[in-house]
Amino acid sequence: MLLDVCPSARSGDVMIAQAIGEIQEAERKAEQRIQQAEAEAKALVEQAEREAEEIVKKAVQQAEKEAESILKQAVKEAEQEAEKILAEGAARAEEERKKAEERVPQAVERIISLVSGI
Amino acid sequence: MSVSVQKENLSRIISVIEEDAAREAEKILKEAQTKAEELRKQAEQEAEARRDEILKRARREAERERARIIAGARLRAKKQMLDTKEEVIMHVFSEVKKELEAISKDRKKYREVLKNLIVEAAESIGKDAILLVREQDRKIFSKRFISELEKAAGIKFELAEEAIGGSGGVVLRSRDGRTEVDNTFETRLERAEAELRNEAARVLFGQVGG
Numbered sequence: 031m032l033l034d035v036c037p038s039a040r041s042g043d044v045m046i047a048q049a050i051g052e053i054q055e056a057e058r059k060a061e062q063r064i065q066q067a068e069a070e071a072k073a074l075v076e077q078a079e080r081e082a083e084e085i086v087k088k089a090v091q092q093a094e095k096e097a098e099s100i101l102k103q104a105v106k107e108a109e110q111e112a113e114k115i116l117a118e119g120a121a122r123a124e125e126e127r128k129k130a131e132e133r134v135p136q137a138v139e140r141i142i143s144l145v146s147g148i
Numbered sequence: 149m150s151v152s153v154q155k156e157n158l159s160r161i162i163s164v165i166e167e168d169a170a171r172e173a174e175k176i177l178k179e180a181q182t183k184a185e186e187l188r189k190q191a192e193q194e195a196e197a198r199r200d201e202i203l204k205r206a207r208r209e210a211e212r213e214r215a216r217i218i219a220g221a222r223l224r225a226k227k228q229m230l231d232t233k234e235e236v237i238m239h240v241f242s243e244v245k246k247e248l249e250a251i252s253k254d255r256k257k258y259r260e261v262l263k264n265l266i267v268e269a270a271e272s273i274g275k276d277a278i279l280l281v282r283e284q285d286r287k288i289f290s291k292r293f294i295s296e297l298e299k300a301a302g303i304k305f306e307l308a309e310e311a312i313g314g315s316g317g318v319v320l321r322s323r324d325g326r327t328e329v330d331n332t333f334e335t336r337l338e339r340a341e342a343e344l345r346n347e348a349a350r351v352l353f354g355q356v357g358g
Contacts, residue, residue: 045151049158056162060169067173071180078184082191089195090202097206104210105217112221119225123232130236130352137351138243141344145244145336146251147264 233353240348241337245315248333252285252316259288262318263297265336269320269329270301277303280319283311 142148251257262285270277281289289307298304312319317332330339337344 045154049154052158053161053165056165060165060172063169063173064176067176071176074177074180074184075187078187082187082194085188085191086195086198089199093199093202097202097209100203100206101210101213104214108214108217112217115218115221115225116228119221119228122225123229126229126353127232127236130233131239133352134236134240134243137240137348138247140347140351141240141244142247142251144340144344144347145248145333146261147268148251148257148261 233349236352237345237348240352241344244337245333249315252333255288258285258316259293261316262288263300265318265331266297266305266320267301269318269331270303272329273303273320273322273327275303276323277305277320278308278323279305280308280310280312280321282313282316285316285318286311 251261262281266279279289279294286307294305294307306323308321312332314332314334317334317336319328319330319332321328
């Protein structure tokens with residue numbers, strides 16, 4: 031065998047074996063580093079997905095609250111306006127009644143004339 | 149190749165492996181960061197769009213609700229006005245009934261009214277007729293009055309044994325019983341109710357159909 035007969039050849043092989051070992055170790059570490067980076071990347075994306083979901087959820091909740099408030103405010107304002115309309119309507123009706131009551135004798139006379147012919 | 153050169157080469161190979169791995173890891177993380185950033189941006193855009201849609205819908209609903217409340221109030225105000233007008237018209241009709249009753253008790257005036265009603269009814273009958281009157285009015289229909297009526301109407305009248313009720317007026321029936329004109333106050337009021345209501349509304353409110 032060459033190693034048995036040539037010590038220098040033996041020493042060279044050991045060095046090669048050592049070198050291969052070191053390269054393999056470096057490759058293993060590199061692979062580990064990449065895997066770690068992939069895991070970190072996956073966690074990063076998952077975290078971003080959760081955050082994205084949360085952003086949309088919060089925005090929807092906030093908007094729904096605002097929507098409720100918009101509706102409440104609109105109803106409140108409309109009810110105030112409705113009260114005003116009713117109050118004005120009641121005043122107009124009362125005014126119309128007063129004016130019309132003054133003309134009741136005239137209307138009675140006209141109808142009597144139509145019914146009786148006098 | 150010397151040992152030191154070999155070691156140097158090995159060291160360089162290992163460095164290349166490490167640097168490649170570092171670059172690859174960095175690339176993976178950078179891509180993930182970009183993707184994460186993109187996800188956040190998309191989420192913000194989606195959140196904005198959802199928010200806009202919800203608020204837009206809310207504003208539409210608020211406008212509908214507002215319109216419904218206002219329309220309801222306007223309708224109630226209009227109904228109140230119509231109710232008021234109706235009350236005054238009813239008041240007029242109630243006064244008319246009282247006035248007609250008063251007329252039926254005023255012999256002179258009532259005679260004139262009866263004459264008008266009979267002449268008008270006679271124009272519709274167009275031939276000799278039977279007069280149906282209230283029991284208490286029978287005394288008004290003297291021969292002289294009937295003769296006056298016949299002259300005015302141009303037809304002959306006969307006072308019926310049968311009496312009518314109500315607050316006044318007459319019923320004329322042709323002798324053959326085929327034609328009848330009911331000119332009692334109640335029927336005249338009822339028959340011309342719509343027209344009279346319009347007339348009352350015109351006088352009271354200056355409009356038709358009140």
